[in-house]
Amino acid sequence: MTRSSLTTPPAGAAVPSPEAGGPEPGTTLGSHYSRCFGCGTEHPTGLHLAARTPDGATVEAEFTVGEAHQGAPRLAHGGVLAAAMDEVIGMSVYLFRKPYVTGRLETDYLLPVPVGTTLHLRAWCNGIVGRKAYLEAEGRIGAPDGPVAVRAAALFIEVDMAHFAEHGDVAAIAAEHHDYEVNP
């Protein structure tokens, strides 16, 4: 992965271990918002990622490139592939039970990805320092050990739930996150 110093964990960054009380290995992770472009089951043209964690610390998902995801004819749009990496990385840090948002996302495109291809995505965390999480992901064509088409490195920043309430739609959050108190 070609990455900048901004997405490279500094020496001594702690690599998190599976959170006590977090998802058991093998668990399928639900969507965090039904209309999310990445994982929402109600999004008509979204990526519909249904991620799972094989080990409580990393995340895997598949994404089949559809008609709605084209850039050049019959080829996936690079921004859509970046969105898939963003989503699977976001799910991998959400394993640690704290809300994070993308601060920076760097993407390497190694192979074109035709419509109809299933990309096998995997994301993991390389370290956390304070509010900053350093993460990485890859997308492989056709099989978990297929050729790598996309690689990404990211810096995610921890926020609190007030971030989503203040800047987004507090009623939608309350409707889908029953543990979120609208008026604490």
Ligand SMILES: CCCCCCCCCCCCCCCC(=O)SCCNC(=O)CCNC(=O)[C@H](O)C(C)(C)COP(=O)(O)OP(=O)(O)OC[C@H]1O[C@@H](n2cnc3c(N)ncnc32)[C@H](O)[C@@H]1OP(=O)(O)O
């Ligand atoms: C329904 C709701 C459910 C929610 C449930 C939970 C969510 C579950 C997620 C599941 C999966 C989602 C997957 C998709 C995830 C997205 O796509 S999120 C959407 C895209 N991202 C955004 O909209 C973020 C927009 N940016 C911001 O809001 C603010 O800039 C941020 C990132 C919160 C940071 O602002 P801040 O809190 O004021 O913090 P700030 O002091 O500026 O930065 C903190 C540190 O990070 C560094 N930093 C910040 N940004 C950068 C950057 N771009 N580059 C380098 N360093 C940076 C700063 O330099 C600083 O470093 P230190 O000085 O501490 O060393």
